Amino acid sequence: MNSNNNEAYFEPVTGRYLHLQLMGQAHRIYVEEAGEGAPLLCLHTAGSDSRQYRALLNDPELLAKYRVIAFDLPRHGKSSPAAGWHKSEYKLTSRDYVDIVCAVTDALALEKPIVMGCSIGGRIVLNLALECPDRFGALIGLQSGAHVHPYYDLQWLHRPDVQGGETCAGIVSGLIGPGAPETDRWETLWHYMQGGPGVFKGDLYFYKIDGDLRQKVSQIDTSRCPLYLLTGEYDYSCTPEDSLELERLIPGSKLTLMEGIGHFPMSEDPVRFLSYLRPVLEQIQASRVARND
């Protein structure tokens, strides 16, 4: 993302606000994109936003082949919360999350996009694989598992006597691989520090309570939509063992374990992550050509 000299420059990324109906309410959703070619729709982690994909949105090799798109979920990043948000506790559900991804796909008129999501995004691609696999060209789950047991008291993420942003960052800081570049590590944490009150906690309602797919994932039919999994070895939220179990339960899914990487591959160490992602995208491209897709 750096220019070769100190001159000011613009990135190739374009950001726009998309107005659409979600969950029966008017929403204003921030969408970024760059590149041309097959659509690659990217989903951010819980409590963060589309800036996690900043490196992919600037990678010339990727942009030559793909239209890379990332959007902020409602309440995240530059997407507004819907009217009345201040009157109830935020809880993301599987139903709402699937509907949001499908509605954005429709609104952008994306034809058989590759959908790549991380963490909660890595979980929701499993829901997409179960519910509407024919809509997508391929699905990529980063840090994807069928379920995560709560391993700390979620109340610490949202209470008035604790600074929410710094605590959310503290919760996730160890999920980043120890060898991640300092700039990318702290940019990743900055996004967490900027999250709205209760947003990370509300996303985790889906991740840890509502979105348990252990009894369903074996029904995923990868012949209808290929499913690729990539998981970092330092992730203790979705562990490599969790993804290995997922691969075992879903015939035809393909898992790559990523050395040195944690829970936020595209944001914490983009260069290393791209070295794992590129071969997966090549496999997807080859299989789409073979299927005349």
Next chain:
Amino acid sequence: MADPNIEQLAERVNADAWLVHRGRYLSVRFLLTIGIDQYVIEIHKGRIETIESGPFVMARWTFAMKGEREVWEKFSELHPVPRFHDLMALIRFKTLLLEGDQHPFMANLLYFKDVFAYLRPLEIEL
């Protein structure tokens, strides 16, 4: 495995002016157990004032962090392996027990993570 560098912890933390500044609203006594060894660490406005060694009779503390020596030795490696590289990872896998009033710990989580990182050898020492 590396010995947790408890002897130099106060000196290292207190020499880190930015870390002390980040803990400026924190004053607390907590118990750290490394296997059978016990320490009560007193922090005042982000500085480690004292580290008392046990065994204690009727020690007073706000919260306790209890782990086996082997766990802290793995944590104290310069390049710890996955699951031993972070305090929350230890909590996740139940190799670190956090007991008592967690509020000061959770409200200053990034501060405590950086304090405990000083149990590790500094790169310059190698």
